[in-house]
Amino acid sequence: METMLTVEGLGKSFKNKRIISNISFEVKKGEIMALLGPNGAGKSTTIRNIMGIMYPDEGTITFHNSAGKEIPRDKIGYLPEERGLYKNVKVMDILLYLAELKDYPLARAKERALEYLKKFGLEGKEKVSVEELSKGMGQKVQFIASILHEPELLILDEPFSGLDPVSQELFKDEIRALAQNGTAILLSSHQMNLVEEMADRLFLIHRGTRVIYGTLGDVKKEYANFKCTINGMNSGTLLESLPEIERVEQNNETAVLYLSRNVQPAIWLKNLPEELDIQELSIDRISLHEIFIDIATDKNLLKEAGELHA
Template identity: 70%
Template sequence: MSGEIVLSVNQLGKSFKEKKIIENISFDVNKGEIMAILGPNGAGKSTTIRNIMGIMYPDEGSVTFHHYKAGTIPRHKIGYLPEERGLYKSVSIMDILLYFAELKDYPVAKAKQRALAYLAKFGLEGKEKTSIEELSKGMGQKVQFIAAIIHEPELLILDEPFSGLDPVSQEVFKQEIKDLANKGTAILLSSHQMNLVEELCDRLYMIHQGSKVLSGTLAEVKKDYANFKCSIHGDNETALLEKIPDVQRIEQNGKQSILYLSVEVDIPQWLKQWPDGIQVEELSIDRTTLHEIFIEIATGKRTKEGVRHA
């Protein structure tokens, strides 16, 4: 990452019929960075993205692309893959891609060359004359993705890019997103698939009920928010496990027990404090995943307290 700010969102606020949808949303996206914007359904992610794209305008705050303010942002420098896909069904793949390139004032000959290269990369070689309506949902998703990047945007906004993709296609998309970032594209990505977010993103910004609940690099969020958990396979009574210090919560399913620990636990010292009699056939210790953090925030099991605000 260069540290050069491409997109700056500053104290964004939006209301509908006096109901606050988002409030005080602020973050930057740097050149060559993959930034995730996360949150449960209804959190305000799509509203934030639509305000960035100029589809709607905020009641408070501002959106800046380099030194351009919203309303004057050069759209040919931005690529957008919306959550609601929409391509002209009776038009051929090549025609639709060249049409999107033309909308962005991108040279037609260069666009055709890039389109053919991407169709080959995404397993659609030889299908340039196929109409959109003949494609499967996954194939249509690939075409829409190509349309979003055909003009070499400086900023790429991806709203649920992995929806409808099989695992093989997901891997192709992941690699392409990484390659674009390595070439300097600033990427803002929204997804509910936390495992993919963990693999891809440099930083994340999570919204819940219209406000920020955490932000920072994945390492920072993990350090400050992802408690250790200990998985034990053995025939153990809950009452015995409750005698172990620094255990916040215990989940048991047959012989499998998961102990959720406090943040400050020193693992080597903690293991020495176990009471006698605990049966251990298998044991593993790791941190809670981003998926688990997401679930705990969305269900109210976690609050903003103790969370890093980068």
């Protein structure tokens, strides 16, 4: 698969404070790469360096065969976390203006804008000023602006923030469709459930350095221990006495048992005692959300697991 964006050895400091250090990853054509990390981890700094809003102190950013200031910004779409559209400008005018800045043909831009406004439930809003739109509508317009010029690389910073569930589904469907049509997508979001649904690979940073880089499947296999959820009338003492248990979280009749690393679920299930009351039972791996919380709160999961490379 063709590599669209290569970030290699990126480093940036402000007033002698190191913000990011030795950041390296790739985004390939047609894939959704998630850029994750707690607040202050360095995600926005990384994105701003890619966009040329600022330039790194060390490292290189390559788009196709172009690097640094030579990167063709008209081939990149960007939805920033801090939304901002001219409030007193009509929707169609702002969309066409932003498309023109990307040297996109005006007639084609208008045609695509009308198609997208209809798709996102904004049909008839093209002559409405931005300030008259609801927050969700405004976010849809800005999303349309980021994709109207058919970018080869699309950078989305918190695209789902503030959206209702229906609008989230619209965005998810469109992002998947863009990827299927070959757009390389770099997605930054704190909504781990949505990332887990969509991302092909992920790059997670903490305190400006890489912690995880790999496919979602590899990450779950490497870091996500199994957990077992049991519904039944069981005492905490009995549950905690079960083999290969790291901790137990119990709420009335529901208990979540976090299993030790390298446990083989099929064998573990066979060794459960007969006195255990099981009305329902399920086993799965811990979620990406739980992995993220583990990293953000400096627990021990990653220290035990080591580091995953793509």
